[in-house]
Amino acid sequence: MTQHFPAGNYRFIPAVFQYSSGAAADTGFEVERVRFDQLLPLADGFAQAARYMQAAGRPLTSFCACELRSPAAFTEDGFRRFNQHYVKTLAEWKIFDGTVNPVARSNVCPEIDPPPEPSFYAFSFTRPSTGSRPSFVIAGGAESRGGSGSYAERTVRYRDLSPDGIREKVRFTVGSMAGRLDAFGYGWKDTTAVQAYSVHDFHAAVADELARRGAMRSGLTWHFARPPVVDLEYEMDCRRVARETVV
Structure with missing residues (x-):
């Protein structure tokens, strides 16, 4: 089931207070993804995103997804504290109401050359469109x-880091992504990009769990990074975005 966030011109899949499971642009709108050429500390990333959206004539509430990078995987308590800090800006932007958060998010930890503090890699926002194609971002899972x-x-x-354990982790995560796509009425055939995050060799699972299930129609971008919580080993996200910019 999805909910509508009219101030941002998108629908979202409710999840937890720190993020939604995905955001899809309303009819007449599309998602634009903006990737930073260099990682920006959290506060600087939010500030740059605000300036970019305002220059595009869009309100701050059009902010619908972000991709973060953190120094290392958090403990459960550390992750909760980080999220409580992260949502403060979304509350100031009138996006997070204290309970429901419509913004989709990925937050992973590069294994090599990690940032010294939580940082922005990319963000997405909605803008008017003359096209009718779907446009969405599915959050990391x-x-x-x-x-x-x-x-x-x-x-x-x-x-369990055995080959069978990794395969089952990949299978579960691919199924979770498919379920989120289905909540919007979409499938793997609608995606334009799929990203995977792991420091483990999951090649043995690629053919059956990814390619044959349609998840690699546009290829697969593998980031050598860990999911944000200790002892999680494989994460994915996906999107359909026609307009992507590097700044």
């Missing part, structure tokens, strides 16, 4: 089931 338990309780094949 790893091999963790939903629910109220700890990550240890909810993680698929917890701490």
Whole structure:
């Protein structure tokens, strides 16, 4: 089930207070993705995003997704503290109301040359469009089931780095992405980009769990990075965005 965020001209899949599971532009609008050539500390990234959207004639509420990079995987408590800090800007921008957050997000940790502090890699926002093609960003998701338990309780094949364990983690995550796409009425055939995040060799799972399921119609971008919480090992996100810019 999706909800509408009219101030941003997009629908979203409700999830947790720190992010939604995906955002899709309303009819008459499209998503533009803006990637920074250099990582920017969180506050600077938000400031640059605000200037870019305002220069494009768009309100701050059009901010619909972001991709972050962190120095290292968080503990559960550390992740909660980071998220409580992160959402403050979204609250100031009248996007986060204290409970519901429509903004999709990926936040991963580069294994090599990580940033010294949480930083912006990219952001997305909605803008008017004359086309009718779908436009969306699906948030990052790893091999963790939903629910109220700890990550240890909810993680698929917890701490299992065997080939079978990695394969099952990939299978679960691909299925999770497909479910999020389906919530908007879309499928892998609608994506223009798919990204994977892991420091482990998942090549053995690529043919059956990714390619044959249609997830690689536009290829696969592999980032040598860890998911944001300790002991998660494989994450993905995907999107359909016609307009992408590097600044």
